[in-house]
Amino acid sequence: MRILITGICGFVGSSIATHISENYPGVDIFGIDSFIRSGSEQNRSRLNRLGIRVIHGDLRVPGDVHRLPDAELVIDAAANASVLAGTNGDDARDLFDTNLIGTLNVLEYCRKSSAGLVLLSTSRVYSQLALENIPLIETASRFAIDPAKALPNGVTRFGISEEFSTAAPVSLYGASKLASEAIAFEYGCAFDFPVWVNRCGVLAGSGQFGVASQGIFAYWINRYLHRLPLRYTGFDGRGFQVRDILHPVDLAELIMKQVAQPKTAGCIYNVGGGEPNAMSLFELSQWCKERFGEHKIQSDSGSRPYDVPWVVIDGRIVQKTYDWAPRLGATCILDEIAKHAVANENWLEISAA
Numbered sequence: 516m517r518i519l520i521t522g523i524c525g526f527v528g529s530s531i532a533t534h535i536s537e538n539y540p541g542v543d544i545f546g547i548d549s550f551i552r553s554g555s556e557q558n559r560s561r562l563n564r565l566g567i568r569v570i571h572g573d574l575r576v577p578g579d580v581h582r583l584p585d586a587e588l589v590i591d592a593a594a595n596a597s598v599l600a601g602t603n604g605d606d607a608r609d610l611f612d613t614n615l616i617g618t619l620n621v622l623e624y625c626r627k628s629s630a631g632l633v634l635l636s637t638s639r640v641y642s643q644l645a646l647e648n649i650p651l652i653e654t655a656s657r658f659a660i661d662p663a664k665a666l667p668n669g670v671t672r673f674g675i676s677e678e679f680s681t682a683a684p685v686s687l688y689g690a691s692k693l694a695s696e697a698i699a700f701e702y703g704c705a706f707d708f709p710v711w712v713n714r715c716g717v718l719a720g721s722g723q724f725g726v727a728s729q730g731i732f733a734y735w736i737n738r739y740l741h742r743l744p745l746r747y748t749g750f751d752g753r754g755f756q757v758r759d760i761l762h763p764v765d766l767a768e769l770i771m772k773q774v775a776q777p778k779t780a781g782c783i784y785n786v787g788g789g790e791p792n793a794m795s796l797f798e799l800s801q802w803c804k805e806r807f808g809e810h811k812i813q814s815d816s817g818s819r820p821y822d823v824p825w826v827v828i829d830g831r832i833v834q835k836t837y838d839w840a841p842r843l844g845a846t847c848i849l850d851e852i853a854k855h856a857v858a859n860e861n862w863l864e865i866s867a868a
């Protein structure tokens with residue numbers, strides 16, 4: 516099988532490309548990247564050494580996509596993936612050019628090549644207000660679902676399922692992905708190619724570019740290691756906000772199971788580490804303290820736009836459908852990021868260059 520990975524030099528694209536190339540003989544991988552993400556250029560020579568061809572091109576430009584060699588499958592891992600994109604003084608149109616028009620050009624490519632598409636969407640498509648209104652209690656170190664209250668549709672103790680509301684606001688980033696999902700399914704139906712939409716929660720692992728608005732686990736661990744200022748922002752400034760994490764290698768394994776079963780296309784799947792791999796920022800700091808020693812975290816009771824107190828992905832449908840489960844747990848992922856941080860002293864500068 517021949518696979519095109521867009522955004523192949525990004526964190527997720529390069530991790531998936533490496534894993535498939537090393538573990539699935541007979542799969543030929545190539546990819547496209549514009550290198551707009553700081554640090555992405557770093558992955559180019561590493562992928563080349565594995566025999567993976569990287570083409571410099573911009574998905575926003577139809578000709579760049581049209582000229583790509585044919586493939587049987589596209590894994591779309593190119594995006595501006597920051598939840599603050601378009602709201603931080605940068606141009607919102609740029610966000611939609613990349614995330615929506617870029618996807619449209621990829622869909623035209625799929626139509627021309629009769630290639631299937633795996634779209635990496637996000638849990639950010641879920642309603643901000645509905646997420647804010649999930650009833651929570653506090654434990655000693657994190658927010659947790661309040662078992663005494665009625666929960667909104669799509670929330671259980673396992674997390675947020677595919678049934679959760681996608682009503683606006685979801686952030687401009689979330690809207691660009693929600694629209695991409697809809698267009699991808701329409702193209703798949705109209706032109707008869709399979710489309711899988713994976714709504715991913717937080718993905719984390721070594722080599723993730725760490726800035727405050729994207730790659731929070733890599734950002735936090737790298738800054739903690741170097742004793743750089745860190746702040747718990749919002750929610751009373753105690754770092755009780757919770758996320759689950761998934762390693763992209765596990766995502767790669769899932770994708771290979773999905774594409775082996777074309778009949779399962781046409782569905783939306785929530786994909787994440789789930790409740791066993793969830794932790795709060797405070798708990799992350801405790802883990803860092805055990806690993807690296809003391810570092811004082813400051814408290815900031817102000818708020819960050821689009822931040823929410825509790826997002827845990829309920830991935831039971833995808834797990835059952837594909838007999839798949841994450842193999843790399845949270846501790847293993849944190850350990851991997853920490854080792855990478857120690858070995859790459861200037862990682863934060865590379866990520867933010």
Ligand SMILES: NC(=O)c1ccc[n+]([C@@H]2O[C@H](COP(=O)([O-])OP(=O)(O)OC[C@H]3O[C@@H](n4cnc5c(N)ncnc54)[C@H](O)[C@@H]3O)[C@@H](O)[C@H]2O)c1
Nearest residue numbers: 522524525526527549550551552555573574593594715718
């Ligand atoms: N990292 C996460 O926690 C997470 C969570 C949910 C969903 N996702 C999705 O996974 C995908 C990959 O995310 P990531 O964390 O690897 O992001 P990333 O920023 O590390 O990688 C994105 C890559 O896409 C490239 N790119 C951006 N615009 C491009 C364009 N116009 N043409 C060609 N290449 C372009 C960038 O240069 C970069 O190499 C995205 O679609 C993102 O929305 C990521």
